[in-house]
Amino acid sequence: MSNLETAGDVVEVVKTRTFDAPLSLVWRVWTEVEHRNQWWGRPGFTTLCEHDLRPGGKMSIHMQGPDTTVLISGTVEEVIANERLVTAGVLEIDGVAAFNTRLDVAFAEHDGMTNVTVRHTYWNFAGDRNDMIDGASVGWTLQLDRLEAYLRAKCNPT
Numbered sequence: 001m002s003n004l005e006t007a008g009d010v011v012e013v014v015k016t017r018t019f020d021a022p023l024s025l026v027w028r029v030w031t032e033v034e035h036r037n038q039w040w041g042r043p044g045f046t047t048l049c050e051h052d053l054r055p056g057g058k059m060s061i062h063m064q065g066p067d068t069t070v071l072i073s074g075t076v077e078e079v080i081a082n083e084r085l086v087t088a089g090v091l092e093i094d095g096v097a098a099f100n101t102r103l104d105v106a107f108a109e110h111d112g113m114t115n116v117t118v119r120h121t122y123w124n125f126a127g128d129r130n131d132m133i134d135g136a137s138v139g140w141t142l143q144l145d146r147l148e149a150y151l152r153a154k155c156n157p158t
Helices: 023-031 033-039 129-155
Strands: 001-009 010-019 046-051 058-064 068-079 082-091 096-110 114-124
Touching: 010 129, 023 033, 023 096, 023 114, 023 129, 033 046, 033 129, 068 096, 114 129
Parallel strands: none
Antiparallel strands: 001 010, 010 114, 046 058, 058 068, 068 082, 082 096, 096 114
């Protein structure tokens, strides 16, 4: 399930995905940097995540692609273990601020499977807002695909 909404200069992408993995594993893979570094970001990018998972804690995600560098830096707003994680900050592309961002992720277990709902809000665009809107939904689909593949490998190692 996905949704893309715009209101004035605010864009919100909402994606929901059900993973065939227990909630405790999905939470760990999302919140522990040694896991997150393995699946976060677009294909072809190397990712280094750092965060202090408590309200007010600092967070950063540095993604290095073949031709570009992306840095998201900000703070953790809310953490409810195995239930919700909210962060907010600024995304920079090649050292230039592109937009502000707030990521609200909800986790829920049902019959041994885990539902993840991502609500990602973007505003204060420095460049072409339309490029961001076009890439946001596709980007989150790719992101959740990578998470699904990583979880599958963790649940069914060969």
